[in-house]
Amino acid sequence: MKLIATGIAESEAGPDEPFLLERFIPYRLSVLTNLLSRAIGRLYGRRFGLAIPEWRVMAVLARFAPLAAAELCTRTAMDKVQVSRAVARLKAAGYIVRSVDTADRRRSRLRLSSSGRAVHDAIVPMARAAEAKFIADLAPADRATLDRLLGLLLDRAQTLDAAGNIADKT
Amino acid sequence: MKLIATGIAESEAGPDEPFLLERFIPYRLSVLTNLLSRAIGRLYGRRFGLAIPEWRVMAVLARFAPLAAAELCTRTAMDKVQVSRAVARLKAAGYIVRSVDTADRRRSRLRLSSSGRAVHDAIVPMARAAEAKFIADLAPADRATLDRLLGLLLDRAQTLDAAGNIADKT
DNA sequence: GAATAATAGTTACAAATGAAACTAATTGCA
């Protein structure tokens, strides 16, 4: 069943026209992301008992370890509570190892354990396959545009979120 | 601070290359949607005490009332528990009116109250302004492409979610 | 070089969410 129509963006509609939720871009992005996160969450969760925040931490540690929690926050775009909890679960599962930064004993140095690395390496092809399947419908030019638009819109959203004034006429 | 790089999609990377979370499309979509939902949630919440699910219900009722809860589920892409709770809060706030369908007394007939309509009409321009601001950076061609891609990807995500096999090689 | 402020990370508590059990009403069918 097709729930969401395509056509002009809602914001191009004049003020007297009815508001069309199904064309409202933030709504469509939200539905899209929820569907995709759910599908991908099943992917990690079913076989490895990982939630998405945990997978994000593992993916970043695989590349940049050792990292402190604060650096994980920056790299994963998660807040420090989320990171703290993801790290705690991964440590309990034996997928990461924590040591204390000797130069600053508040900071931790986090890295994947060998079993964590093995899980990571097993998941990566699945994640790539899922992404490929998701965009399989798109022509090469559309993929490039999508990639570029995601960059632009992320910048924009970060700016608007930080400014906190998304509705003002600025 | 720019967190997310642009470039080729992660799925185009070869199997021996490191996994780049910051280029992984589901990750970028998730970060984007969370930022945007947070910004827009503040918009509805601050002035009107509405959460996003409630606003969605109001937007759909404004156009299609009277509706039963099940129809709200279809139109908002929310599940019946979410809808039930959103309806309960809106009823408590006096923004919607519920009557019982005389032909099937399990079903309800929901519509906006006059104060609900007033709130709706006050929010619509704010929502439109927020969307316009969000895509203000985009050239007209990019807006059209975004609109089209959202449609394609939503279809795709619905299919993959329903099939539950996003990682298989199908 | 103490006292204060700032920072890294965790914990606690409250609100939101999701899955499953439940109630009430209707439909199907013997």
Place this chain on the structure above:
DNA sequence: TGCAATTAGTTTCATTTGTAACTATTATTC
């Protein structure tokens, strides 16, 4: 009819999430 199966919607309970308070350590300042 009468009983099982289905459907609409709500409630319950466990989990997740977000904000704020907290602990431990380091930096600053007088």
